[in-house]
Amino acid sequence: MTLRAVELLCIPDGETHYLLDLGCGSGLSGEILDEDGHVWVGLDIAPAMLNIAVEKDVEGDLFLQDIGDGLGFRPGTFDGAISISVLQWLCNADKSYHNPWARLQRFFTTLFMCLRRGARAVFQFYPENDAQVEKIMAAATKCGFMGGLVVDYPNSNKAKKCYLCLFAGQAPNGGNQTLPKALGEDGASDNEPSTVAYESSRIQRQQRGSKKGPRKSVKSKDWILHKKDMARKKGDKVPLDSKYTGRKRRPRF
Structure with a gap:
């Protein structure tokens, strides 16, 4: 599903973008973004899932955040956003003070602000019914978004x-x-496997490398300089570059 979501972002091959993963969980979607050479930030409401991502040493920056409370990023920060199996939960009132409509509006308003103009956001979700879909789309449209619903294999x-x-x-x-x-769209049978298109695509990627070619070694000098440059653009304090940046160290015995 992440592969399909990234495909729907319509990012040109070979380009590196700064993406937002909403509901990143343990970083499974982030691994796909890493394979494509993108830099990403992940948000999730579950500390346990984020702890797993930290233990896996994922490449993205991670934040503990309830997206229904809004996003606190600077305007125009991200080139795109994806979300897998999360959006429908904003329609629930899990706490007594939760107002689903207000939470949807707060989320879409702040998301619209932190995306650059013309950027895409793709949400894979499981709607409870047509009324829920209309409610979500109405909130997104009211906050400035354009677009619509894409339903893969509608007859399966x-x-x-x-x-x-x-x-x-x-x-x-x-x-x-x-x-x-x-x-x-031309008609898919009920027996059509749900993972073939995505799984085979990932296997092919692993065989030939990412879109940018074979993946570079993690934490090489170029990788470190790129990460520091991205941090500077976000306004973070970053140590100055020197001749020791990214130097190879002798193995410890």
Whole structure:
């Protein structure tokens, strides 16, 4: 599902982008973003899932955050956003003071602000019914987003997946903002496997490397300089570069 969500972002091959993973969990989606050479930030409400991501030493920056409370990033920070199996939970009132409509509006308003103009946000989610879909789309539209729903394999009970594809306003260069074509629109049988298209795609990537070619060694000098540059753009304090940056150390015995 992450592979499909990244595909729906329509990012040109070979380009590195700064992406937001909403509901990142243990970092499974982040591994896909790493394979494509992107830099990412992950948010999740569950400390236990984030602890697993930390133990795995994922490459993305992680934040403990309830997205229903809004996002606190600077305007125009991200080039795109993805979310897997999270959006529908904003429609629930898990606490007595939760107002689902207010939480949806707060989330989409702050998301719209932290995306650059024309950027895409793709949400894979499991709607309870058509009314819930309309409610989510109404909140997104009211906050400035354009776009719509892409339903892959709509005639298959197993493979059917819903993706909300949103555009954060009109791109400055007048880029393409048409909705991608759904998979299986011509009719997919109920027996169609739900993982074949995505799993085979990932296997092929692993065989030939990422879009940018074979993955570079982690924590090389170029990798460190790139991470420091991204941190500076976010306004973080970063040590100055020197001749010792990224130097190879002798193995410890």
